[in-house]
Amino acid sequence: xxxxxxxxxxxxxxxxxxxxxxxxxxxxxxxxxxxxxxxxxxxxxxxxxxxxxxxxxxxxxxxxxxxxxxxxxxxxxxxxxxxxxxxxxxxxxxxxxxxxxxxxxxxxxxxxxxxxxxxxxxxxxxxxxxxxxxxxxxxxxxxxxxxxxxxxxxxxxxxxxxxxxxxxxxxxxxxxxxxxxxxxxxxxxxxxxxxxxxxxxxxxxxxxxxxxxxxxxxxxxxxxxxxxxxxxxxxxxxxxxxxxxxxxxxxxxxxxxxxxxxxxxxxx
Amino acid sequence: xxxxxxxxxxxxxxxxxxxxxxxxxxxxxxxxxxxxxxxxxxxxxxxxxxxxxxxxxxxxxxxxxxxxxxxxxxxxxxxxxxxxxxxxxxxxxxxxxxxxxxxxxxxxxxxxxxxxxxxxxxxxxxxxxxxxxxxxxxxxxxxxxxxxxxxxxxxxxxxxxxxxxxxxxxxxxxxxxxxxxxxxxxxxxxxxxxxxxxxxxxxxxxxxxxxxxxxxxxxxxxxxxxxxxxxxxxxxxxxxxxxxxxxxxxxxxxxxxxxxxxxxxxxxxxxxxxxxxxxxxxxxxxxxxxxxxxxxxxxxxxxxxxxxxxxxxxxxxxxxxxxxxxxxxxxxxxxxxxxxxxxxxxxxxxxxxx
Amino acid sequence: xxxxxxxxxxxxxxxxxxxxxxxxxxxxxxxxxxxxxxxxxxxxxxxxxxxxxxxxxxxxxxxxxxxxxxxxxxxxxxxxxxxxxxxxxxxxxxxxxxxxxxxxxxxxxxxxxxxxxxxxxxxxxxxxxxxxxxxxxxxxxxxxxxxxxxxxxxxxxxxxxxxxxxxxxxxxxxxxxxxxxxxxxxxxxxxxxxxxxxxxxxxxxxxxxxxxxxxxxxxxxxxxxxxxxxxxxxxxxxxxxxxxxxxxxxxxxxxxxxxxxxxxxxxxxxxxxxxxxxxxxxxxxxxxxxxxxxxxxxxxxxxxxxxxxxxxxxxxxxxxxxx
Numbered sequence: 001x002x003x004x005x006x007x008x009x010x011x012x013x014x015x016x017x018x019x020x021x022x023x024x025x026x027x028x029x030x031x032x033x034x035x036x037x038x039x040x041x042x043x044x045x046x047x048x049x050x051x052x053x054x055x056x057x058x059x060x061x062x063x064x065x066x067x068x069x070x071x072x073x074x075x076x077x078x079x080x081x082x083x084x085x086x087x088x089x090x091x092x093x094x095x096x097x098x099x100x101x102x103x104x105x106x107x108x109x110x111x112x113x114x115x116x117x118x119x120x121x122x123x124x125x126x127x128x129x130x131x132x133x134x135x136x137x138x139x140x141x142x143x144x145x146x147x148x149x150x151x152x153x154x155x156x157x158x159x160x161x162x163x164x165x166x167x168x169x170x171x172x173x174x175x176x177x178x179x180x181x182x183x184x185x186x187x188x189x190x191x192x193x194x195x196x197x198x199x200x201x202x203x204x205x206x207x208x209x210x211x212x213x214x215x216x217x218x219x220x221x222x223x224x225x226x227x228x229x230x231x232x233x234x235x236x237x238x239x240x241x242x243x244x245x246x247x248x249x250x251x252x253x254x255x256x257x258x259x260x261x262x263x264x265x266x267x268x
Numbered sequence: 269x270x271x272x273x274x275x276x277x278x279x280x281x282x283x284x285x286x287x288x289x290x291x292x293x294x295x296x297x298x299x300x301x302x303x304x305x306x307x308x309x310x311x312x313x314x315x316x317x318x319x320x321x322x323x324x325x326x327x328x329x330x331x332x333x334x335x336x337x338x339x340x341x342x343x344x345x346x347x348x349x350x351x352x353x354x355x356x357x358x359x360x361x362x363x364x365x366x367x368x369x370x371x372x373x374x375x376x377x378x379x380x381x382x383x384x385x386x387x388x389x390x391x392x393x394x395x396x397x398x399x400x401x402x403x404x405x406x407x408x409x410x411x412x413x414x415x416x417x418x419x420x421x422x423x424x425x426x427x428x429x430x431x432x433x434x435x436x437x438x439x440x441x442x443x444x445x446x447x448x449x450x451x452x453x454x455x456x457x458x459x460x461x462x463x464x465x466x467x468x469x470x471x472x473x474x475x476x477x478x479x480x481x482x483x484x485x486x487x488x489x490x491x492x493x494x495x496x497x498x499x500x501x502x503x504x505x506x507x508x509x510x511x512x513x514x515x516x517x518x519x520x521x522x523x524x525x526x527x528x529x530x531x532x533x534x535x536x537x538x539x540x541x542x543x544x545x546x547x548x549x550x551x552x553x554x555x556x557x558x559x560x561x562x563x564x565x566x567x568x569x570x571x572x573x574x575x576x577x578x579x580x581x582x583x584x585x586x587x588x589x590x591x592x593x594x595x596x597x598x599x600x601x602x603x604x605x606x607x608x609x610x611x612x613x614x615x616x617x618x619x620x621x622x
Numbered sequence: 623x624x625x626x627x628x629x630x631x632x633x634x635x636x637x638x639x640x641x642x643x644x645x646x647x648x649x650x651x652x653x654x655x656x657x658x659x660x661x662x663x664x665x666x667x668x669x670x671x672x673x674x675x676x677x678x679x680x681x682x683x684x685x686x687x688x689x690x691x692x693x694x695x696x697x698x699x700x701x702x703x704x705x706x707x708x709x710x711x712x713x714x715x716x717x718x719x720x721x722x723x724x725x726x727x728x729x730x731x732x733x734x735x736x737x738x739x740x741x742x743x744x745x746x747x748x749x750x751x752x753x754x755x756x757x758x759x760x761x762x763x764x765x766x767x768x769x770x771x772x773x774x775x776x777x778x779x780x781x782x783x784x785x786x787x788x789x790x791x792x793x794x795x796x797x798x799x800x801x802x803x804x805x806x807x808x809x810x811x812x813x814x815x816x817x818x819x820x821x822x823x824x825x826x827x828x829x830x831x832x833x834x835x836x837x838x839x840x841x842x843x844x845x846x847x848x849x850x851x852x853x854x855x856x857x858x859x860x861x862x863x864x865x866x867x868x869x870x871x872x873x874x875x876x877x878x879x880x881x882x883x884x885x886x887x888x889x890x891x892x893x894x895x896x897x898x899x900x901x902x903x904x905x906x907x908x909x910x911x912x913x914x915x916x917x918x919x920x921x922x923x924x925x926x927x928x929x930x931x932x933x934x935x936x937x938x939x940x941x942x943x944x945x
Binding site: 168170171173174175176177178179180181184188189192193 | 330350355356357361363365367376377380381424425428
């Protein structure tokens with residue numbers, strides 16, 4: 001005897017919906033608390049006095065925070081630029097071709113940063129850079145930028161590749177049929193159609209670079225303190241409300257970028 | 269090849285195309301030769317896998333022939349990339365550029381050739397008028413209906429005034445009514461522009477309606493080339509006879525003179541042989557159902573085994589004493605099942621080459 | 623109108639010339655394609671190869687060197703780093719005795735990471751299924767919601783948890799305020815906190831591959847099972863879960879491996895008392911100034927990662943064979 005209400009939707013499993021909503025609640029609760037209390041007028045993260053931008057102002061005035069932000073953005077910008085270019089080239093080379101020799105190796109190498117725990121990458125990169133610094137005597141923030149570029153490549157690669165695979169191959173044939181040379185085909189057809197994927201890849205790379213902690217922590221020299229490194233240092237020393245404000249801002253930036261990413265992804 | 273070379277636009281000479289290697293070798297075209305005339309509406313007709321699309325792609329330049337030559341207006345193009353051939357294609361899925369307007373799509377070929385803007389704009393206007401899409405010039409192509417997209421694809425391919433227009437089953441995605449309209453439209457365009465059209469389809473009705481000449485293909489080979497009427501009334505090969513329309517095929521013995529056949533039941537009839545073919549002994553003859561009729565004075569006897577009514581007439585299946593079966597198209601009232609009938613045959617019976 | 627190129631000069635006409643033309647064209651196309659592909663790939667290959675694989679080799683070398691006085695290494699060969707991993711050297715009589723200090727850290731990490739993987743799977747599977755069962759228009763929104771935390775800074779997220787569960791945090795204060803407890807629950811700086819933190823950090827990594835697998839599920843199969851008298855639970859167990867196998871394996875890998883090497887979570891929520899591998903290694907490059915040992919520890923971690931990957935892949939393969 002089938003219960004008519006239970007048969008309503010065979011897709012649903014009991015309890016899953018409740019679990020999903022609960023999960024979402026716990027996933028966001030800590031973040032929400034943090035955001036709310038960043039607007040709290042007193043130092044406590046527990047007692048609410050009144051709404052205020054006080055900590056945001058103090059954060060802006062804080063030299064350490066300002067410098068760290070600038071460095072983070074500089075590194076992220078450079079890393080995004082190069083990693084997106086390399087990832088675009090790699091995507092063009094690896095998609096929409098019949099199987100070729102060295103294919104698995106190519107994928108393994110491109111995705112290598114994802115397969116290795118970050119701490120190992122951090123250690124290895126540190127060892128490598130130290131050796132080079134000793135041999136060449138060259139120092140500077142370039143090392144940090146290089147390291148960021150490397151682990152950003154797989155993140156930029158994924159959306160670009162996805163976009164490329166979706167593209168209709170006949171379009172490029174049609175363009176060639178209409179007298180476009182291979183370069184013209186790339187310029188007028190392939191590149192414009194790839195553009196949303198490239199933009200998405202760049203945004204992903206930017207976010208990933210901004211958020212990196214462990215690799216930056218090990219590699220950054222004095223004067224190369226990125227925002228996450230600064231925040232970590234502050235947390236170790238004790239909770240400061242300015243950190244809440246900075247964290248909220250960083251969160252806000254990420255939210256905007258990710259939202260854009262999803263919107264672009266929807267506009268096929 | 270007894271073709272006047274001045275009349276020939278495309279000459280394919282012993283073209284072979286294979287894919288893969290060793291065990292997985294696929295012979296898409298097997299030593300194919302054909303001459304397509306200028307200002308002709310030429311159709312490649314055959315079932316899927318017969319090689320018609322491969323041949324089209326070889327002419328367009330998307331594949332290189334494995335062996336053989338392709339000449340366009342006297343010059344070799346087989347090794348040239350598509351952007352160096354004065355040939356344009358209308359694709360089956362239209363392949364309109366989604367990020368460009370209708371107008372820019374149409375002008376694309378001329379734009380790629382580096383034409384001055386005024387010339388490009390003029391050509392675009394001309395094409396829009398030709399396919400009656402002036403009001404949609406600024407639209408994005410993904411906002412168009414199937415029929416509209418098709419016309420844009422046509423206009424885009426015609427705008428650069430190519431010597432040859434290739435059409436790869438362009439009507440297959442359209443509904444019946446639209447398809448019939450477009451068939452007339454395409455015919456009109458071809459005669460107005462004077463461009464050689466090479467049309468690929470698996471729909472034999474479509475081929476018969478539109479073509480000046482048809483090449484029937486199967487398994488990588490061209491079986492017969494000729495005007496629609498000839499293909500229909502004088503099929504030279506069993507496949508051609510079978511593929512186009514309904515057909516009856518009977519076994520017979522060819523007389524030594526080559527002018528007469530004896531059917532299984534002993535009936536002797538005049539024979540019509542395919543051009544230039546010498547055959548003897550056991551052959552097959554092909555008779556169209558509509559070329560047979562019920563006549564009390566008819567030479568062939570049989571018993572009606574089944575009657576299938578389809579409105580305009582009926583297909584009457586008749587069992588012959590020899591054990592064979594024929595289908596007779598009957599316009600009026602059909603004989604009853606089980607009736608003994610006499611069938612009148614056409615004046616001469618078409619002998620098949622295989 | 624496109625002008626055709628001039629016909630070849632007279633001596634080259636004919637079938638041979640044509641075959642030659644074709645061969646040239648074909649080689650140009652295929653060779654060009656291959657060349658272009660590797661040209662395009664080379665920057666990424668070089669960059670990642672140089673920065674990914676080469677440094678690992680250097681690390682290997684470093685692990686066999688001696689620690690420098692102010693960090694770094696001195697170029698003297700020694701296997702001290704690896705010896706230190708398993709043995710303790712008595713300061714007085716220089717004998718070696720087997721020590722489980724570091725082994726236990728690795729063991730705990732593996733246990734925590736594995737536990738977090740299982741936890742993430744138990745929580746993530748219903749979540750992924752729920753999203754997959756939603757109509758397509760709503761799915762994008764749900765995916766956005768579940769992915770968003772992933773993109774926010776891990777440091778900030780973990781910090782947020784710390785704020786909540788510490789003794790002066792909102793949980794303890796409210797519970798005390800309501801009179802339900804007398805003293806703060808010591809939630810911070812425990813294994814439980816780290817465990818929770820790991821699941822919190824890596825849950826999206828589990829949900830997304832699961833979702834990708836479940837999205838492809840053909841619900842007709844589910845309906846067929848119901849038609850054959852299966853209960854909801856049986857359908858789950860015999861149809862849905864097996865078909866989501868690829869997603870489960872992928873999700874487990876994506877949680878376990880980063881979990882093994884986790885640094886921030888144990889650092890913030892474990893308080894430096896309960897070390898995981900990540901903290902141990904980072905310490906060697908910070909306060910402890912023992913780069914060779916840090917390098918060795920990192921390489922040993924890599925080995926554990928490789929072994930786990932092999933185990934997972936074999937598990938995935940075996941299940942497919944049984945069907």
